[in-house]
Amino acid sequence: MDCEFYFTDYYRGREWEECRLLARSPDRAQWTRKLCATCPVPAIRRANRCPNMILRARIRRRWLVQRRVEVEAYCVLSEQIVAEPMVGCGRCHEQRPGAVGA
Numbered sequence: 001m002d003c004e005f006y007f008t009d010y011y012r013g014r015e016w017e018e019c020r021l022l023a024r025s026p027d028r029a030q031w032t033r034k035l036c037a038t039c040p041v042p043a044i045r046r047a048n049r050c051p052n053m054i055l056r057a058r059i060r061r062r063w064l065v066q067r068r069v070e071v072e073a074y075c076v077l078s079e080q081i082v083a084e085p086m087v088g089c090g091r092c093h094e095q096r097p098g099a100v101g102a
Helices: 033-038 041-047 091-095
Strands: 006-009 016-019 053-062 066-075 080-082
Touching (some): 016 033, 033 066
């Protein structure tokens, strides 16, 4: 699993799996490992490793049957919701040494 929030513990046959991003969410009881196949978090983290971006996730139903993980991002530096988590807020890139316009 290539997600930093996926946790598993197989110590002595315990077989515990969880999504730590959803651990504080009221949806955590609905989580199954099958949701990881369509979760956008690994792709977001590969595209944008900004340390100022905080991700929040929740499980949403689509068409009354299909469940998906929805992700919302918040930037601590600019103190705003990030519309495109794959790109970021844009302000953090200005702060990086050697960035254009810095």
